[in-house]
């Protein structure tokens with residue numbers, strides 16, 4: 085008789101913000117299947133191929149299975165005790181000699197979904213007292229944070245869309261059909277909920293230089309020149325104000341409307357239209373649809389945020405909501421208030437210093453400096469120079485800017501520790517590799533991610549498979565490292581364990597919930613109806629006002645205006661390169677590490693507007709050299725009508741090697757590594773983000 089029994093676990097996926105409920109079947113410690121959890125009352129309709137293949141990542145033969153220490157140009161297995169001993173000793177020496185700022189830290193995207201690891205990493209770094217902290221926000225949503233910080237005086241404010249009540253959607257540089265609703269706000273099954281509304285008559289306005297998957301359903305599609313869409317939004321604002329469509333909230337004071345009016349009137353509409361290369365009629369049409377709709381919201385995402393005008397574009401797009409009273413209103417965007425208010429919590433407790441960075445003098449955003457500064461902070465001599473670096477769940481050489489320089493900087497470090505599931509390109513430069521637990525091996529309650537649900541809902545994850553015996557949870561690595569250095573974590577307020585961190589954050593109020601009950605609820609718990617108006621209440625309590633025209637932003641946009649000529653100069657043969665995402669990958673990982681994913685066309689092909697290609701003597705399938713100021717890469721030409729003229733599109737996430745930690749050889753490398761084109765000095769000065777979308781490039785057919 086077969087004694088093997090299947091173990092079925094209901095948990096959630098931890099790859100992206102949706103945290104979709106999944107049902108995992110395991111046999112003998114290995115995943116048999118991963119399916120959507122249809123009994124999950126909140127996410128039951130949502131699921132994607134990334135979760136379906138997650139088991140392959142956990143079982144990958146290339147996975148790091150124990151700590152590895154660099155010896156020469158190879159890595160050899162070591163024990164956790166050896167790792168803690170060596171790292172703590174070297175760290176002590178560096179801190180005693182150079183002070184705490186000699187230690188740097190970077191938390192990558194997957195770390196944001198790993199509650200215990202991120203909490204303990206951050207607590208350890210905070211206890212050291214360094215200012216050299218970096219996170220993926222500076223290659224992601226910094227522009228949004230800077231914008232809401234200045235407008236609402238709340239740096240961590242998440243404004244979740246109320247999709248089901250919305251009559252007008254304006255997406256600017258977002259492709260939710262592929263990316264899901266993943267930008268500080270959890271709207272499970274959000275894209276299909278949007279499409280339901282569109283079928284019922286709602287408007288769907290998509291602003292994107294590439295007619296991406298989402299644009300297929302648009303009722304109005306607008307294709308601006310990349311990084312110039314601020315001019316499109318400013319044009320919309322001009323029309324809204326000229327035609328008297330504005331209605332401001334009376335819940336909190338609104339400041340500087342006169343400055344905004346003057347700014348909006350400064351440039352004629354046809355001039356703004358020429359700069360963003362969108363017909364005047366489309367700007368007027370978009371403004372009227374948006375302004376006149378019963379309800380609606382504007383939502384900008386990574387498209388503009390990863391370009392040099394990200395902050396002003398995010399500011400102006402948010403103003404569309406402010407000017408039409410769509411904030412904290414049904415069908416608009418609202419501040420969630422359960423099971424704790426993350427923005428308010430951060431506002432009250434965050435003691436992070438606003439001290440400008442050492443080399444470039446840029447302020448931190450959400451407590452972190454920009455990774456576009458990281459290489460300089462390592463390479464530039466002087467007090468406060470980074471000599472030791474911890475990277476957890478990030479592959480900066482793949483996903484960040486300044487590739488070649490960053491690699492050189494990593495090699496300059498005295499101590500470089502990477503915590504990851506794999507040995508990727510970044511990890512290949514480390515002195516120590518510390519293995520990670522896969523999310524299917526973790527049980528935890530991620531309070532922060534549950535605090536951006538569009539309804540009051542909580543779900544803890546539960547391990548579906550055991551952690552390999554040779555791997556310890558990452559948080560214990562930081563705990564033990566802290567202990568070895570006599571550092572007290574969390575100010576010694578509680579026994580160091582992720583569950584105690586969760587407990588300390590939860591504000592369960594009168595919902596009758598307990599931490600234990602939440603953990604026991606295998607499909608999660610819906611606890612009551614959502615409510616709105618919390619943003620206004622908090623702002624009134626605090627005595628703050630909405631600032632529609634923050635000084636820095638106005639100065640910056642005036643500079644942009646002054647720098648432009650009447651006829652936009654787009655030198656012949658010069659293009660702006662933008663990015664795209666794929667269904668089967670999460671940024672720079674997943675495909676390479678899950679056995680069944682084979683590279684798709686996006687790995688090798690650069691999409692070029694068909695007419696542009698002809699003008700450059702480039703035919704479909706030709707090898708093309710793409711050259712920026714800092715590097716050149718090659719890809720195959722894919723002629724396309726979905727991309728507007730002057731723009732080329734290359735997916736990010738490909739090209740970085742994956743190493744076999746045992747033998748050291750490359751076991752997977754495919755496609756074009758487009759971020760090597762991105763300079764770490766050509767940045768949005770307000771957000772510190774480099775130009776991943778908008779990098780100027782030239783194209784040439786390889787002979």
Ligand SMILES: Nc1nc2c(c(=O)[nH]1)N[C@H]1C(S)=C(S)[C@@H](COP(=O)(O)OP(=O)(O)OC[C@H]3O[C@@H](n4cnc5c(=O)[nH]c(N)nc54)[C@H](O)[C@@H]3O)O[C@H]1N2
Nearest residue numbers: 192193194224477478479483503504520663671672736776
């Ligand atoms: N050109 C271009 N570049 C971009 C973007 C773009 O749109 N275009 N998008 C940007 C955005 S939005 C983001 S968020 C960043 C992401 O950039 P990063 O935060 O650097 O993330 P990745 O490069 O995806 O690397 C993730 C690493 O985490 C590891 N990992 C996965 N799961 C775990 C885990 O559970 N524990 C640990 N310890 N490690 C794990 C993976 O093996 C991988 O090495 O990329 C940015 N880069």
Ligand SMILES: Nc1nc2c(c(=O)[nH]1)N[C@H]1C(S)=C(S)[C@@H](COP(=O)(O)OP(=O)(O)OC[C@H]3O[C@@H](n4cnc5c(=O)[nH]c(N)nc54)[C@H](O)[C@@H]3O)O[C@H]1N2
Nearest residue numbers: 257258259263266296310311385386387666667670671777
């Ligand atoms: N399948 C999958 N899902 C993901 C991810 C993934 O890698 N794969 N990554 C996750 C992460 S970390 C994040 S942050 C989110 C991001 O989610 P989104 O922000 O929706 O990211 P994208 O899907 O890259 O869509 C950005 C769009 O902006 C357009 N664009 C580029 N430049 C400009 C510009 O200058 N102006 C305008 N208006 N548009 C521009 C691009 O053509 C693209 O269609 O997705 C998350 N979801």
Ligand code: SF4
Nearest residue numbers: 097100103104132135
């Ligand atoms: S990766 Fe897919 S299944 Fe996982 S949470 Fe995101 S959308 Fe859901």
Ligand SMILES: [Mo]
Nearest residue numbers: 193223224225
């Ligand atoms: Mo992201």
